[in-house]
Amino acid sequence: MKRFALTLDLIDDEESIKEYEQHHSPGAAWPEVTQHDKDAGILNIEIFRTGNRMFMLLETVDEFDFSTKAKFDQTNPKIAEWEALMWKYQQPIPWAKPGEKWVLMERIFKSGE
Numbered sequence: 001m002k003r004f005a006l007t008l009d010l011i012d013d014e015e016s017i018k019e020y021e022q023h024h025s026p027g028a029a030w031p032e033v034t035q036h037d038k039d040a041g042i043l044n045i046e047i048f049r050t051g052n053r054m055f056m057l058l059e060t061v062d063e064f065d066f067s068t069k070a071k072f073d074q075t076n077p078k079i080a081e082w083e084a085l086m087w088k089y090q091q092p093i094p095w096a097k098p099g100e101k102w103v104l105m106e107r108i109f110k111s112g113e
Helices: 014-023 031-039 066-073 077-087
Strands: 002-010 042-050 053-060
Touching: 002 014, 014 077, 031 042, 031 066, 031 077, 066 077
Parallel strands: none
Antiparallel strands: 002 053, 042 053
8 A cells, every 4th residue: 555645725714614624524525536536546535634734645556656547537527527626725835836736745754764
């Protein structure tokens, strides 16, 4: 299994953040999107928030890679619809590349190493 940490900011607006969290509350995520993620090799997704900064932890199959996932996403119009909806609430972090949403984080510490 692989694990990836990614980060993204939400628009810093209390009502917008509340709506975003409602879309991610238990049972609210679109089943077509969660199934698509499973089909892409994502075993588990967790999202954490402090203020308007988010942290996402992905656990994937060993064969997972982001370029293959991006190509797979382009074949599913429901993913495009979900991403467009989520982008209403999100904004790139200051050092994101143009067009980049979730930015891959680099692990700098692991206990025991």
